Amino acid sequence: MEKNNMELEQLVSMLPFLARLTGGFASVTDFSGRRICMVDANGQEVGELAGQVCELAREAAQAGRPLAGLSRIVDRAGDWAFPIGNYILTCSNDERVKKEHKLRASLERALPMIARVAGGEAVLFNEKGERLFVYNAEGTERIQYKGKTSQQARQAIEAFEPEVGKSFSISGAMAVRIPITENFGLGFNNEKSTRQQQKLYEEVKRLQQTRFTFDDIIGETEAIVKAKHMAKFVADGFSSILLYGETGTGKEMFAQSIHNASERCCRPFVALNCGALPASLIESNLFGYEEGAFTGAKKGGSTGVFEQANGGTIFLDEISEMEISLQTKLLRVLQEREVVRIGGGKPIKVDVRVIASTNKEINYLISEGKFREDLFYRLNVIQIKVPPLRERVEDIALLASHFVQQYNKTFGKFIEDIAIETMKILQSHHWPGNIRELQNCIEYAMNMVKHEEKILSPKHLPAYLRSGAGGAKESVVVEIQTGGNNLNEALRETERAVIKRTLEVEKYKKVKVAQVLGISTTTLWRKIAEYGLEKEAE
Incomplete structure (x- = not known):
């Protein structure tokens, strides 16, 4: 006992x-x-x-x-x-499990607050990775997501280690899965804050597109000073502006400078290249569309650039390339100050300032029936001519030096000066591609410079510049029939001949031809089609 x-x-x-x-x-x-x-x-x-x-x-x-x-x-x-x-x-283990139940209940109540603080979803999951409760960043329960399984959550429970990785809710978001006990864990992501950051990034990116001001327009010749003075004077107005200038003269730089000098500078600046997109895409980009308006229309529809630019400025580049049917719709928007989305019927009021640009003589297009005269007068309230580089030879030295300093930083080079012989070559060139062509040439030259070199010499320049009248820039003779051609026709014939000859010399390599001419490949393709050079370019 x-x-x-x-x-x-x-x-x-x-x-x-x-x-x-x-x-x-x-x-x-x-x-x-x-x-x-x-x-x-x-x-x-x-x-x-x-x-x-x-x-x-x-x-x-x-x-x-x-x-x-x-x-x-x-x-x-x-x-x-x-x-x-x-x-x-x-x-x-009754008491320990009771405490787990209390902890789980406490976390369930805290999920909405965790979701709001984290800026995304907050989830309670079990040992299988199944979602028991889900709340969004507004603190609302997302019942439709309950029961869904996350492999990452299950792995966190099995390893009993926090798991940090990409969220599958939205690209760029991160998710954290934390095992609390062997039976359940807590997860949250930052999908809402990521969306906000992405939206802010896009907004900053959009605003960065308007980085140019009048201080960035380099030049001291009378022609460029006069254009800048005129643009500054009208910047704070409301009237439409039409910028005339050849390809590569800096028309968009003027448009951005006008916007940044106006009261609309803190509002959107939206640019649309009318010559880079087919008519169907330009229309949907201009006016937007409703859901189901056409095959491929995204869910919820889309705003057009007029709505996107509301309160700010819209820049219509190469307006002369717009099809006549779209010109009619654009005229109505400018007159009524309202847009109607494709597939919609409700007019939407817009407050935008329109700046358009062209590298063509619109009066000639009007005579050919390719441009509406009433639209021209609506756009051409204020006309500013951006001079070509050949009319401002004295500015070539300033521009070349500016680009040299710019590419010194980009390429880590140490060029201190431009040789006199190099400058003579630059100033004697005709520059059909204007400032863009000059910039491309300086960029090429800076790639050829050795790190120990301090002077930009002729040997660094592209071959066609060093060869003077030879190469792709050799003389092109165009016969002009007296009495049968006006000035516009003569210029068109000359342009066609130059493009044709450059295609031949560069063996029809479009990227190289565009670089030599100082124009974009999009513009080159358009001009090839315009002058019937497709077969020769094949």
């Missing part, structure tokens, strides 16, 4: 340690499963349960081996029973 009492006393003394270790109740029972002594996780005796039968303890006594089972007190908790001598030692 004493032996039994000593055995019982030893088992009872173990109960507080066992209860704390398992995080629940610990008890000693007899072979019938009746509890002799029971303590909780704090080591305190639980008298009210003494004398009650523990079924798992009775089953372990009958089986003569340890058994495990589910708790009948707390959901998802476990019970264990160990036969020791004449008694059965039992324990559970």
Whole structure:
């Protein structure tokens, strides 16, 4: 009897340690499963349960081996029973599981707040990675996403390590999955803040497109000073402006400078190249479209550049390339100050200033029926002529030096001056591609410079400049029929002959031809089609 009492006393003394270790109740029972002594996780005796039968303890006594089972007190908790001598030692993790339940309930209540702070979704998931609760950044439960499984969340639980990686909700967003217990974890992402950052980035990117001011327009000749003075004078007005100038003269730089000098400088500046897109795309870009307006129209529709530029400035580059049918619609927008999206019927009021540009003589296009006269007068309220580089030879030295300094920084070179012979070559060239061609030539030359060289020499220049009248720039003779050609026709014939000859010399390599002529490949292709040179360019 004493032996039994000593055995019982030893088992009872173990109960507080066992209860704390398992995080629940610990008890000693007899072979019938009746509890002799029971303590909780704090080591305190639980008298009210003494004398009650523990079924798992009775089953372990009958089986003569340890058994495990589910708790009948707390959901998802476990019970264990160990036969020791004449008694059965039992324990559970009820209290620890209760705390888990409380923690989980607390996290469920906190999910909306976590989602708002994180700037995205907040998720509670189980050991399988299944989403139990999901809230968005506004604190609203997203019931439709419950039950979906995340492999990354499951891996976090299995490894019991936080998992940080890309969110699958939106490109660029990050997600964190944190295991809280072996049974559940917390996850959140920053999808909303990422969207806001992306929107801000696009806004900054758009604003960066208007980086030019009048200070960036380099030149001291009378022609360029006069153009700048006129543009500054009318910058704060509302009237439409038409910029005349050859390709590469810097018409968009003038447009941006006018915008930045106006009261609209903090509002959008949206540019659309009317010669770079087919008519169907230009129309949808100009006026926008409603959902389902045509095959491929994106869900929710799209705003056009007039809506995007509302309150600011819209720059219509190469307006002379716009098809006559679109000119009619554009005229209506300028007159009514409202747009109607493709597939829509509701007029949308817009407040925009229109700046257009052309490298063609629009009066000639009007006489050919290719441009509406009423649209011309609507756009040509203020006319500014941007002079070609050949009319401002004195500015070539300033521009060349500016580009040299610019590419010194870009390429890590140390050119301090331009040789007199080099400058003579630059100033004697005709520059059909204007400032853009000059910039391309300086960029080429700076690529040819060695790091130890300090002077830009003729040897660094492109071959066609060094060869004078040779190469692609050799003289082109065009016969002009007296009495049969006006000035515009003569210029067109000359331009066609120059393009044809350059194609031949450069073996019809379009990128090279465009670079030599100082025009974009888009403009080159358009001119090839315009002058019927497609077969020769094939």
